[in-house]
Amino acid sequence: MTTFDDRERAFEAKFARDEEMAFRVTARRNRLVATWAAEQMGLTPEETDAYAKAVVQADFEEAGDEDVVRKLLGDLVSAGVDTDEARIRTALEAKTIEARRQLMEAQ
Incomplete structure (x- = not known):
């Protein structure tokens, strides 16, 4: 029985x-995607750091990526950046790969 345990x-x-x-x-x-968005909006390094924390926090609103996409899209459009949901989702996919690579290299 110990083998099964x-x-x-x-x-x-x-x-x-x-x-x-995964978390x-x-x-x-x-x-990473918040930093990308902050560059698009022309934020300062201090504002970028605060914005990145806000995006990470926004992910806890609901399951999935919809809360993050909604925040990024709203903030980018409010800042006058010409973007759409597809571009944000593409950035999310690219940054997921980059994040996974960074974490694997760190181990």
């Missing part, structure tokens, strides 16, 4: 690691 603990540990990594990738991605 060991396997169960191993699967639970792997699940926990995978979930933690870290998403948080890093949100920071």
Whole structure:
């Protein structure tokens, strides 16, 4: 019976690691895409840092990426940046890859 218990603990540990990594990738991605958006809006480095924190925080409003897309789109349009939802989603995909790469290199 210990073999099954060991396997169960191993699967639970792997699940926990995978979930933690997914959370870290998403948080890093949100920071990267916020920096991209801040550059589009012409924010200062201090404003960029505060904006990145706000975007990361916005991701906790609901499950999925809709809350982040909505915030970025609203902020970019308000700042007079010519953009659309498709461009933001493309940036999210690119920044997800970059975030995953950065985290893998850091390990």
